[in-house]
Amino acid sequence: MGGECAGHAGIMENFSALFGGAEPPPSATAASLGFGPGKPGGPGSGPPPVPAVTPVGEEVARKASAASGPFYLMRELPGTTELTGSTNLITHYNLEHAYNKFCGKKVKEKLSNFLPDLPGMIDLPGSHDNSSLRSLIEKPPICGSSFNPITGTMLTGFRLHAGPLPEQCRLMHIQPPKKKNKHKHKQSRTQDPVPPETPSDSDHKKKKKKKEDDPERKRKKKEKKKKKNRHSPEHPGVGSSQASSSSSLR
């Protein structure tokens, strides 16, 4: 092991003799100027001369000593303040909200889900009817630089024949079947023998039970009121007809 070490040390010395020894040893002024050997940058790029007491001076002295030692080809370490992939860049740029918004839940596939109020069949590929944005960029329309209003003589070109449009030209008014899809989903849910159907059914049953219970409750209430009225001193002679009418009002 010790022999190996000596061998390595010998190689290191040889390398330093080859590269380090060829250059003159760095002078104190050169070191203080910060352009000693082994440091990237030319004489002009170094920092201005500073006294050797400051931390910068210490660093320069350290580098100067490094140049004379075995580590003559050493480069500076990348700065720790530099932004790298070691930090979570999504949190660094405050994009957690966007990430949760788009990646937390399923984004609907169709363009009509993004632009629900846009008329026409927008889910069809643009290449079908030559309405793609790509073609607009690749082959921009030949037109003037400004938009001018259409004057009286020009408007004569827009005189139309009376009557409805032919079928093939009515694509503009066809909307994607959004509501139908929703119904389909509902139908498929009800068709499936899975739990979603059962709560709805049970709800219906509950409602029916409530409806069935209601007349019985009313009768009971009526009977109670009748009894109260009979026993109360304020309404000694109130008949059953009045009581029923008051209950019906409620």
Added chain:
Amino acid sequence: MAEKFDSLEEHLEKFVENIRQLGIIVSDFQPSSQAGLNQKLNYMVTGLQDIDKCRQQLHDITVPLEVFEFIDQGRNPQLYTKECLERALAKNEQVKGKIDTMKKFKSLLIQELTKVFPEDMAKYKVIRGEDPSP
């Protein structure tokens, strides 16, 4: 930032609505609606002028071409944003893994080199401004 887009969005919505109404007039045209059609056509011109004016506020906005591909295919452009964020996070994690592995490798290498070349590594640590004692 959002105000710029708000005005553009407003103008685009008005323009689309005008075009929709124009389509309705044209779909079953009556001679009496010619004046209305002419008015709508001129609204269209003014709408385009308004949209063109918004260009000045949005000259610094860049849109990736891939977004246009999504729109041309009739797909939701938010899927592009989603894919971008997912890709960014995956790449971020990948690079973090590489950096962490390299850091581990560095510390292990220094550890092992210190065993073999203690004097040289002491010098190295001095140069790097680290504590030479292991």
